[in-house]
Amino acid sequence: MKKAGFIMITIMLGLFITPIMLANANDVPQPLSLPADYRILDNAEADVTGDGYIDTIYLTGHQRQIGSLYTDDLSITVENGADHSLTRYPLNKLGGYRMHLFAGDFSGDKVADVYVEVESGGSGGWSYHNIISLNANDPKEIFGEQNNQSKSITGKFIDGLKAEITNTVNGKTIAIDVRERLKDYLRLGIYGEDGIVKKETSIMIAPFSKLEPIDYDRDGIFELKGIQRISGAYRADGIADVETVLKYNGTAWNSQSVKVTVFMDTAGVGIVAPKPASSSAPN
Ligand SMILES: [Ca+2]
Numbered sequence: 001m002k003k004a005g006f007i008m009i010t011i012m013l014g015l016f017i018t019p020i021m022l023a024n025a026n027d028v029p030q031p032l033s034l035p036a037d038y039r040i041l042d043n044a045e046a047d048v049t050g051d052g053y054i055d056t057i058y059l060t061g062h063q064r065q066i067g068s069l070y071t072d073d074l075s076i077t078v079e080n081g082a083d084h085s086l087t088r089y090p091l092n093k094l095g096g097y098r099m100h101l102f103a104g105d106f107s108g109d110k111v112a113d114v115y116v117e118v119e120s121g122g123s124g125g126w127s128y129h130n131i132i133s134l135n136a137n138d139p140k141e142i143f144g145e146q147n148n149q150s151k152s153i154t155g156k157f158i159d160g161l162k163a164e165i166t167n168t169v170n171g172k173t174i175a176i177d178v179r180e181r182l183k184d185y186l187r188l189g190i191y192g193e194d195g196i197v198k199k200e201t202s203i204m205i206a207p208f209s210k211l212e213p214i215d216y217d218r219d220g221i222f223e224l225k226g227i228q229r230i231s232g233a234y235r236a237d238g239i240a241d242v243e244t245v246l247k248y249n250g251t252a253w254n255s256q257s258v259k260v261t262v263f264m265d266t267a268g269v270g271i272v273a274p275k276p277a278s279s280s281a282p283n
């Protein structure tokens, strides 16, 4: 991803010279006038408005505290390459750490969209992701909060001490053995001693921890490859990771491929690793 961005910028440097000034210690172009506690967090160059001129895209945010990496009130500002006008798009409710921009075509209109990744900083290790189309100076979110919690899989505990995971697209299921957690699940009332489900319980699927732009089917349009953690009775009860490839069809993101990776150190028969009581509280 970084490499692609570098190549794109290298090519563009040969094509066009811009009058923007190099400013602060971050050594990024800074034509924006920002309040004192706001920062430019990342920038990228690409034609995102579709007029053939290379635009400059800035990710800015409010630094809550001096010395803290946490930034909120994030927004994207596009400096139009044709007339240097500025268009701002606020990324509502987003705040976090180590955020970055990427420009590439996800929507299939041959005009680059703006992808933003922001680490939540939470214990689940997941990140927020946004993709904004700015074609024709008409900002439109094509990947947002509801997409970040992918619905391509669901899961529940089933009789016989197994977690059943279902691909919601094709209805296919796999079952992961969870019998070495029996003690914990008995305590929580999920299973009886006979291994029969006592309390219908869904397994937990976290938002994407990573979501990487990748041209999976090599058609010149980016797809997204994402990783989500599957947990059993509570977040720390990790069972597996699921890797999904999502493709945008103009209105929705469809999963193209779903791959489940089971943690061999915690799942399977014959491995006995009882959890200490102190770390097994549900959250
Ligand atoms: Ca443009």
Ligand SMILES: [Ca+2]
Pocket (backbone or CB within 6 Å): 214, 215, 216, 217, 218, 219, 220, 221, 222, 223
């Ligand atoms: Ca593609």
